[in-house]
Amino acid sequence: MAQGHALDGSPAIEAIGLGVRYSGREAVRNVDLIIGRGEAVALVGRNGAGKSSLLRAISGLENSSGQVIVHGEHCHHGAVLAPVAYVPQRSSARWDLPLSVQEVVVAGCRARGGRWRRPTSADRARAIQAMKIFRIDELRDSTIGNLSGGQAQRVLLARAFAQQPKVLLLDEPFAGLDSASADSLSTAIKDVCSSGMTVLCAMHELAIARSVFPRTIAMDVCIIGDGPTSEVLDPRGIERIFVRGAAPVSAVDRT
């Protein structure tokens, strides 16, 4: 497995002693992590294990301690890292707003170029391209409030893709989806992974993790498992991650 080794130049994501605290509560503790370029990694753990906080810290959304380096760029709180696209949980967005699918996807184009400018025709062309990749181009004029959960998730993925990122951070994209929608979303994410983009995906769906992601990182505030998905998510690993809580890093461990 490629964990710990950059496939091409510097790693896609490198975290050194990363920590996040909220009002004195430790959400992420002393995370050391290296994800190589082009890797597809699942991030699993119980609710409150720090998965979302870790993704937000890598995105520059959290005031964190330690270091995060993405494609050689040092990340700090409030920084906008061009190589990174973060897809928050679907429930964090306001789907009742009267916006079209295309208006949402075009928002991804703001990551490059002047952020105070109005969307250009080039932005719209890039958004349409992203919508085609995720097969939602026929829905471009649809109102976002009328989409199904799976369609809405693909809109968020297309928006991220329109950013032309090198690293994609996904926060529980499968949450609340039925099996058919989850299957089609898995296919979309597999397509993204095969395009050479680095993907780190927080999730609870272990079957999907096994079928889509070669590597899995398990968290319980700190990293408690890291390796090939089949090993991290074997019955003993699952018990350690979800039943017994944090345990010493041992059997299937970080290298």
Place this chain on the structure above:
Amino acid sequence: MNVLGWLTDPFASGFMQRALISAIAIGIAAPAIGVWAVSRRLVYLTDAMSHAILAGVAGAALFGVSLVLGGIGAGLFMALVVAWLVIRARVPEDSAIGVVGQGLFAIGVIGVGLMSDPRALSHVLFGNPLTVTSAEVAVQVAVAIVVLTAGWFLGPLLAIATFDPLHARTVGVRVGLLDTGLIITLAMVVVVGLTSVGVLMAITLITAPAVAARLLVPRLSHTVLVACALGVFAAIAGLLVSYHLSLPTGPSIAVLAVGEVAVAAVLRRPWSRSPKSATDDWKGSVTGDAGDRRDETAAISTAGGGSL
């Protein structure tokens, strides 16, 4: 009197011409910013701020300084105190807004009561476009132009920040700065609208046309235009009705604006619903049924403003 005469005769005099321009300016500025207040669920904050602004206006009048600066200062002061109560004292946001807004309103009523002119309170609360000066009209027109221009440039950013603030921050949108600018602009519109429709009626013109437009058109970008058109219609119609029927002007405009919501609700295009988990085929046809998600704060505020 024929219809044309009914429409044009009132505007033969200079004070009515100033009233017309003033009403149009506020009829544009208030809904243009109101669309974003409704979308960002800031209606209750704006309502309370319009009450709090009374304190700043009264203080400015007593000490002989600019009413606009006094009003905006009070609006910002309220926003800061609310933020302090919410963040430091962990008071629920709606409770903090209610307490601070009503507290400052009470101080404002006392301040206006100290003024020598006993009609001052009525003017500040309910406005009177028939008494606006040329300078006040000029400021209102300038504010309307600023709000429209800012809305044109910042509309897409506001839409991004409203839809998904977390993602907006990752692509460099200064969400906090936008919110601060929005609150300052709301305070500014309430203050400059004070002479025409009063602090209590300004919130109705900010909210009602925006709510009606949201019910009528399917896109946020079009909502601003429709809301402004509805605001101008309510302002002009209110002015004419009040002139011919000898009714108070500010409340007449407000009642018509609320009436627009009632008509829009009958003709309505349902408020969008949030996506639910649903099986979606890859080609995914859009589900045609629509939900009834309503912004309760906007509805409550509109009804409350209209009842005054």
